Amino acid sequence: MADKKFGAYICKGCGIGERLNANQLASVATKEGKMAFAKQHDFLCNSEGVAMIQADINAGEVNHLMIAGCSKRAKMEAFNFDNVVMSRANLREGVIWVRPDTDEAKETTQEMANDYIRMACAEVRYMNLPSSSNEQNLTGHLLVVGGGITGLTSALEAAKAGYNVTLVEKSDKLGGVSGQLYKRIPNRAPFKDPQENSVVDLIAKVEANSKIKVYLSSIVAKTEGAPGRFKVEIAAESGPTTTETIGAIVQASGFKPYDANQLPHLGFGKSPDVVDQLGLELLAREANGGAIKRPSDGKEVKSVVFVQCAGQRGNKEGYLPYCSGHCCLTSVKQAMYFKDANPNIDTAIIYTDLRTPGAGGEDFYRSGQDKGVTFTKGKVSEVSPNGSNLAVKFKDLILDEEVNLETDLVVLATGMVPNSGVDIEAIPIAIEEVEGEPKKPVSDVIEFPVKGSVLNLDYRQGADMPQLVHGFTDSHFICFPYETRRTGIYAAGPVRRPMDGFQAMEDATGATLKAIQVIENSALGRAAHPRSGDLSYPKFRKEGCTQCKRCTVECPFGAINEDEKRYPFFNEARCRRCGICMGACPVRVISFENYSVETVGQAIKAVDIPDEFSEKPRILVLACENDAYPAIDMAGMNHIEYSAFVRIIPVRCLGSVNTIWITDALNSGYDGVMLMGCRKDGDYQCHFVKGSELAHIRTSKIDDTLKGLNLETERVQTLEVAITDIQRIPQLINEMAATIEKIGMSPFKF
Amino acid sequence: MTATEKYRNNFLQEVIANVEEGEWVRMCMQCGVCSGSCPLGPHWEHPPQEIFMMIRANKRQEVLSSSSMWYCTSCYNCIARCPRGLPITHIMHGLAHYGRKLGVAPKELPTIKFSMLFWENLVQKGRVNELKLGLRLYFMNGFMNGIKTALKMQKIGLGMFLTKRMTPMEMLGGHGCKDAKGLQAILKKAQQIEDAKTVKQG
Numbered sequence: 001m002a003d004k005k006f007g008a009y010i011c012k013g014c015g016i017g018e019r020l021n022a023n024q025l026a027s028v029a030t031k032e033g034k035m036a037f038a039k040q041h042d043f044l045c046n047s048e049g050v051a052m053i054q055a056d057i058n059a060g061e062v063n064h065l066m067i068a069g070c071s072k073r074a075k076m077e078a079f080n081f082d083n084v085v086m087s088r089a090n091l092r093e094g095v096i097w098v099r100p101d102t103d104e105a106k107e108t109t110q111e112m113a114n115d116y117i118r119m120a121c122a123e124v125r126y127m128n129l130p131s132s133s134n135e136q137n138l139t140g141h142l143l144v145v146g147g148g149i150t151g152l153t154s155a156l157e158a159a160k161a162g163y164n165v166t167l168v169e170k171s172d173k174l175g176g177v178s179g180q181l182y183k184r185i186p187n188r189a190p191f192k193d194p195q196e197n198s199v200v201d202l203i204a205k206v207e208a209n210s211k212i213k214v215y216l217s218s219i220v221a222k223t224e225g226a227p228g229r230f231k232v233e234i235a236a237e238s239g240p241t242t243t244e245t246i247g248a249i250v251q252a253s254g255f256k257p258y259d260a261n262q263l264p265h266l267g268f269g270k271s272p273d274v275v276d277q278l279g280l281e282l283l284a285r286e287a288n289g290g291a292i293k294r295p296s297d298g299k300e301v302k303s304v305v306f307v308q309c310a311g312q313r314g315n316k317e318g319y320l321p322y323c324s325g326h327c328c329l330t331s332v333k334q335a336m337y338f339k340d341a342n343p344n345i346d347t348a349i350i351y352t353d354l355r356t357p358g359a360g361g362e363d364f365y366r367s368g369q370d371k372g373v374t375f376t377k378g379k380v381s382e383v384s385p386n387g388s389n390l391a392v393k394f395k396d397l398i399l400d401e402e403v404n405l406e407t408d409l410v411v412l413a414t415g416m417v418p419n420s421g422v423d424i425e426a427i428p429i430a431i432e433e434v435e436g437e438p439k440k441p442v443s444d445v446i447e448f449p450v451k452g453s454v455l456n457l458d459y460r461q462g463a464d465m466p467q468l469v470h471g472f473t474d475s476h477f478i479c480f481p482y483e484t485r486r487t488g489i490y491a492a493g494p495v496r497r498p499m500d501g502f503q504a505m506e507d508a509t510g511a512t513l514k515a516i517q518v519i520e521n522s523a524l525g526r527a528a529h530p531r532s533g534d535l536s537y538p539k540f541r542k543e544g545c546t547q548c549k550r551c552t553v554e555c556p557f558g559a560i561n562e563d564e565k566r567y568p569f570f571n572e573a574r575c576r577r578c579g580i581c582m583g584a585c586p587v588r589v590i591s592f593e594n595y596s597v598e599t600v601g602q603a604i605k606a607v608d609i610p611d612e613f614s615e616k617p618r619i620l621v622l623a624c625e626n627d628a629y630p631a632i633d634m635a636g637m638n639h640i641e642y643s644a645f646v647r648i649i650p651v652r653c654l655g656s657v658n659t660i661w662i663t664d665a666l667n668s669g670y671d672g673v674m675l676m677g678c679r680k681d682g683d684y685q686c687h688f689v690k691g692s693e694l695a696h697i698r699t700s701k702i703d704d705t706l707k708g709l710n711l712e713t714e715r716v717q718t719l720e721v722a723i724t725d726i727q728r729i730p731q732l733i734n735e736m737a738a739t740i741e742k743i744g745m746s747p748f749k750f
Numbered sequence: 751m752t753a754t755e756k757y758r759n760n761f762l763q764e765v766i767a768n769v770e771e772g773e774w775v776r777m778c779m780q781c782g783v784c785s786g787s788c789p790l791g792p793h794w795e796h797p798p799q800e801i802f803m804m805i806r807a808n809k810r811q812e813v814l815s816s817s818s819m820w821y822c823t824s825c826y827n828c829i830a831r832c833p834r835g836l837p838i839t840h841i842m843h844g845l846a847h848y849g850r851k852l853g854v855a856p857k858e859l860p861t862i863k864f865s866m867l868f869w870e871n872l873v874q875k876g877r878v879n880e881l882k883l884g885l886r887l888y889f890m891n892g893f894m895n896g897i898k899t900a901l902k903m904q905k906i907g908l909g910m911f912l913t914k915r916m917t918p919m920e921m922l923g924g925h926g927c928k929d930a931k932g933l934q935a936i937l938k939k940a941q942q943i944e945d946a947k948t949v950k951q952g
Binding site for chain 1: 759
């Protein structure tokens, strides 16, 4: 862009004109904000107002716009202009709607609005127009890792949407665990009987599809690059290696059944007649609708006991602590194998909590009861061989008694263990540091393929995706399922959480769509979720970099590698544009064209700070634009009043907050600073996973700085808020204002 | 019961075949709402939820000889509240009836005695003779008890007489329905049909 041409547009609609002195706002914009002009309009977002702005843009009179009116979250379709830079001053949700319409409040309300004008003008002065790096190409090619029901569905869905697919399967045949099932839990009304296993059809369709290339007995030996330009080495067991260029990856590596050998007290390994659920599927397939025979002596099974939650949902050593979600319905289905063949076979399911998720789960359970399956709430303590039978010892929790019963066959409902690959956080990558010598790039140190790894990522951060809990791959399951911490790589199926086959198919479809989005977005140099379409990406001033590595370590998405000279190397296609690196940088050399230490820092400094004796403190709020800022906007929509002394600045993520902003704010006379981010623990709600957590860590050290400045530690607060805190946030703001009143004004006002 | 008989379906199948509404027992999901709703809940040996589980645990003797079902007052709270829609009150009566028919129901329960007296009274004339039923109940537990109760109820009896709610003339035959003999024949036939339907056990 050639010269920056600044112009301000002030909307007087929605009551702004009546409540505020628009002429004063315009004069603040031109005199203090240094805008070339400030046009007022009664209804800026209507077609006429928008046309006026567009005409100015077309005439070349303005390319940096400051629009004062409603929140930047409102009227985004109206104020959507190409090839210009824009900032918004929030006078509606942020000022008039949160202040009382009284004569006493008029002065402070106008001051609030004037400050938002100053801030928006300062911000736009330091913004530049972002443009694509033009680094990417369109690679309409998807890699699917895993040939089970999830992977097969993903491959087929992508092919149907017109993309080429490479499917890599570790074993020598497709189908995975689902392929070993005799029948499946029904997914269609009336949900009464087990359904034919459709995986066979799925395999046939995949094999017949010309857009899908299947590699059997192969692994992904190395993955490098970024979305739109992954280079993936596929190594066959027999030796040959193929390299393919890939746009995006779906990891559908599934699960392995829990090792029932860890349950000797439940008889596994002691008698061949104790099987796990997959073992029973094998027996059922052998019987093929006829009488199921027990493995030990081939006798037809006349009675069978299912033990639910075997080796799971417990805190015993070696137990899975979680519920695997499908096992109750699987046991109902398997009991039906017996009942449907012969209603006189006795089937008992011993459960502690029967969980039947899914649309037809409850109906299927009822159908099981209707067929005469006995459900009993109990805890099994022991299964042991007794002559040719099995003795099951359990406590009936309804009848409150210890029971010993004998049966022909016992089925253990064991859980799912995700195939997540290596836990990169548990095993830190050992990189040899030789004194005085530049560190070698990771790929020279690590030998690929890494043992146990699924993706073999050649990333500084490790060979697989980070895990969240219990070894499941982190997939932002609270807010945005499938989104992992590696851009362009999506987790689907039981690798990200326990689920049954139909859920896995839905999951595969969702993840495939996400993968297609990232292929298309990255081809244009645009960000993937959640700042989908954003063209800005971090740039860094190499001369100022001290190689402290904070950005490379703290980037939650593994977007930053290190080059041979140990400088950060940004892969912008992997970048989510959250700005966490910008917040991390102690020397502030990282910035985006339209979001930088300057744009926010100048907005902070633009605020008019009344002197110490004015009784008008100033509180800076840096609010996460994803959750905290919308909540504040909604407080405005509900006309919940809060202090006129706050000045709120939305930030991309609380993790993008550079502590220099806080120091600058305190130095320039602000009386308090509030940082509002998302929930940060295991149930995090941060859009960028780690942002809020990192912000909390960074500001936990600010107390020393405050003491050094001789300031009270209460002046800086870091808070976890949620988008639903519409009542709470105004309360927090008012409490802060009360605190300031109590401890007094900052002495740093000049 | 041997270990190989526990939690087998035999008794459930018997209940399904022979007990009124017995086919519903398998649909109980053990939520316990019935037991919590029963006004007599704390006094039962086994609340309905437990009875259903005992049936599925194949505890034939314990269920049929239990006094529990005889405590049911037919308040219908459980039916109204059962999320699975089980006709619990009816099942309770069905089980009670079946147990008595097989001769395994407890003998000395007042509710059983009352039920029998009521039934015998009703069958005779096709109408309940309240005077006779009342007196038989007074004397249900022996002659002396009967005299004591009658004396205690003297005032109420007199009041009912004076307000023409009850007449001593009922002692002499009393009122009845048309064709009481025909009614008895119907009941006899029904009994025959029911006996024929009952699946022989053992």
